[in-house]
Amino acid sequence: MSSDAPLLNAVEGFLRYLKVERQLSPLTQINYQRQLTACIVLLEEMKLPDWRQLDAARVRSLAARSRRAGLKPASLALRLSALRSFLDWLVAQGVIKANPAKGVATPRAPRHLPKNIDVDDVNRLLEIDINDPLAVRDRAMLEIMYGAGLRLSELVGIDTGHLDLASGEVWVVGKGSKERRLPIGRTAVTWMEHWLALRELFAPEDDAVFLSKQGKRISTRNVQKRFAEWGVKQGISSHIHPHKLRHSFATHMLESSGDLRAVQELLGHANLSTTQIYTHLDFQHLASVYDAAHPRAKRGKS
Structure with missing residues (x-):
């Protein structure tokens, strides 16, 4: 990866951490990659130059743009969850001091009761x-x-x-x-x-x-x-x-x-x-x- 893609470079490091240290399943890794890539696209539209400049207002804007794009509550909750986990990792790495997504409310998805067979x-x-x-x-x-x-x-x-x-x-x-x-x-x-x-x-x-x-x-x-x-x-x-x-x-x-x-x-x-x-x-x-x-x-x- 080139050094002129700081948002993507950091996410690549996080994905390596999930694979090597956390040893999460390939499907879980793909889900994280998909959601964080979508976040990067939105944040680049907002002209965010670096993860250190991300604040709660931008996270809320990201959530609002995702909703306007048709993302349903459950999918939006998944996106915000992936972003929070990534930002927690950045805090642990000393890249940022606090997680700006922590205070952003996750939308409540309607409860769907499981279907079962009698x-x-x-x-x-x-x-x-x-x-x-x-x-x-x-x-x-x-x-x-x-x-x-x-x-x-x-x-x-x-x-x-x-x-x-x-x-x-x-x-x-x-x-x-x-x-x-x-x-x-x-x-x-x-x-x-x-x-x-x-x-x-x-x-x-x-x-x-x-x-x-x-x-x-x-x-x-x-x-x-x-x-x-x-x-x-x-x-x-x-x-x-x-x-x-x-x-x-x-x-x-x-x-x-x-x-x-x-x-x-x-x-x-x-x-x-x-x-x-x-x-x-x-x-x-x-x-x-x-x-x-x-x-x-x-x-x-x-």
Whole structure:
């Protein structure tokens, strides 16, 4: 990079820090790069020569310009979050004395409750014919994803050494390279055993548990495609995707146990507030049952 691009040079240094020291996932690095590049474009339009001249007024102007360009609240919050993290790094590097984005309010995005599948539909989805080895693989993926509430990246990242089927556990690496061991349940263990007995048919190229037809680690896109196809084949009315199974795991666990902290640990959420959205989902269900069943809730029937 040339020395006449001080805004971009500093961001490149931050991205190297995220890759080498923080070891964030490639997708997270790309998201940071995308948001910070967009910030640079806007700040250059405002004639900002150097990060040391950035103040809260310019950050607010950046946010306003982003909104006028059509950025939605959730995306704007992501942009400001990336900018704050970068500016915190500049403070730590001694480039600036304080983070001017700290006092700029993040827009509140509307709360979208997770979509989940009811237990009957989950059971119907998982009743997959086992004559085809790929169908066995897919059922094993569905069982372990729903059985442990995995993220898609965690599912495809499982290696053979990450499984302890004797104790019914799987080891995964989640967001921020955080590791956790999770129970997967007897049914998932059974289907993992079925799949592992067939896995060698695909001439594995590495230790990946879930393979494509070519023997390589299965891609996230392939998993999404297969799950959607199984949803249609099994007659599920809603679109089936990996994150919906994770939501369903969380909702069903919370409905049965009521233990929010345990569900937080199982999902690998850093903050309890992230898990608390499922309490709103559960309350919505309870409220609908109340309205339908309680004599004092019925209206308009005088």
